[in-house]
Amino acid sequence: MVFALLFPGQGAQFRGMGNDLFPRYPGLTRFAADVLGYDLAALCRDDPDGVLARTRYTQPALFVVNALHTFEREHHERRRADYYLGHSLGEYNALLAAGAFDFETGLRLVAKRAELMDAASGGAMTAVMDAPEARLREIFAEHDVSGVDVAGYNTDQQLVIAAPDEVLRAAHAALQEHGVRFAPLRVSAPFHSRYMAPVRAEFEEFLRGFTFDVPHTPVIANTTGRPHRPDALVAALGEQLVSPVRWTDSVRHLLGEDPDLEYEEIGGQAVQRMVARIRQATPVATTESRE
Incomplete structure (x- = not known):
């Protein structure tokens, strides 16, 4: 029976997250605050002026809280995963859990990523x-709307699109005219699209300053829906910024490994609900078709 551990990304944050974990990991909590330059525990607890919703703060906060949840899970010797899978930012927690880098490296990568994306x-x-x-x-x-990229394939029923503001306004008008339901997301830029190319170039240069280890457990890459190649991690993490999150393909890859896939989400239920919808829409493969 294949078992996957899932990690949520931006959008899963909430005021008060980590309150039960920070006192149990005071050393890591203080270290994270020193690296980030602010009191992370206080920010998560109080969310002053709603800053937890800002990318610059959201991503490091989620990474740390997800990491502490993972350490807590390992401390209790819970079932080991056969695969790790994270949604966008969650991919960094998946790589941390698989041993591709340590907590400090992951935090520094995520902090830089968040800084660039926030800008x-x-x-x-x-x-x-x-x-x-x-x-x-x-x-x-x-409707002559050009310049829209698909930024995420969350389920068969939900896609995410990204574009400059004026293009997105035209896209909304076209969708509304055709009765298509949509919901604008609270983000500051068209992430996971061609428009993040300048961010990608700067982030890849930063990534080259680190050394990565071979994951001890396969991690599914957002960009391909297949396991990461250890020798191509820098390129893949850079590519993630300008390519769609292929969550549906990633989950279907695991369902192809085992239609009875079991999974657990770290810290919530946001991404496992998407997995359930994908499973419902995926025909059960026969033994012959899987071979």
């Missing part, structure tokens, strides 16, 4: 419901 602007993202990619392309072509 990006001039666009946003929108979740679109019950409209396949081909249908979206038809709608946008009909």
Whole structure:
């Protein structure tokens, strides 16, 4: 029976997260505060001025809280995973859990990623419901809307699109005219799209300053829906910034390994709900078709 451990990404944060963990890991909590330059425990507890919703703070906070949840799980010798899978930012927690880098390295990578992504602007993202990619392309072509990228394949029923602000406004108008449901996301830039190319270049240069280990457990890459190649980790993490999160493909890869896939999410239920929807929409493969 294949067992996967799942890690959520940006959007899973909430005020008070980690309150039960910080007192149990005071050393790591103080270390994280020293690296980040602010009191992470206080920020998560109080969320002053709503800063926990800002990418610069959201990503390091989630990374640390997810990491502490993982350490707590390992301390209690819970079932070992056959695969790790994280959604966007969660991929860094997956790589940490698999031993690709240590806590300090992961925190420094995430802090730099968050800083660069927070500084990006001039666009946003929108979740679109019950409209396949081909249908979206038809709608946008009909309304002469160009420049929209698919930034995430969350489930068969939900895609995420990204574009500059003026393009996204035109896309919203086109979707509304066709009765397609959508929900703008609270992000500051068109993440996981071509528009993040300058961020990718700077982040890859930063990544080259670190050494990574071969993961002891396969980690599914957001960009391919297949296990990371250890010799291509820098390129893959850079590519993640400009490519869609292929969550549906990633989950289907694991279901192809075992249709009875079992899974557990670290810290919540956001991504495991998506897994359940993908499983429901995935035909059960026969032994012959899997071979």
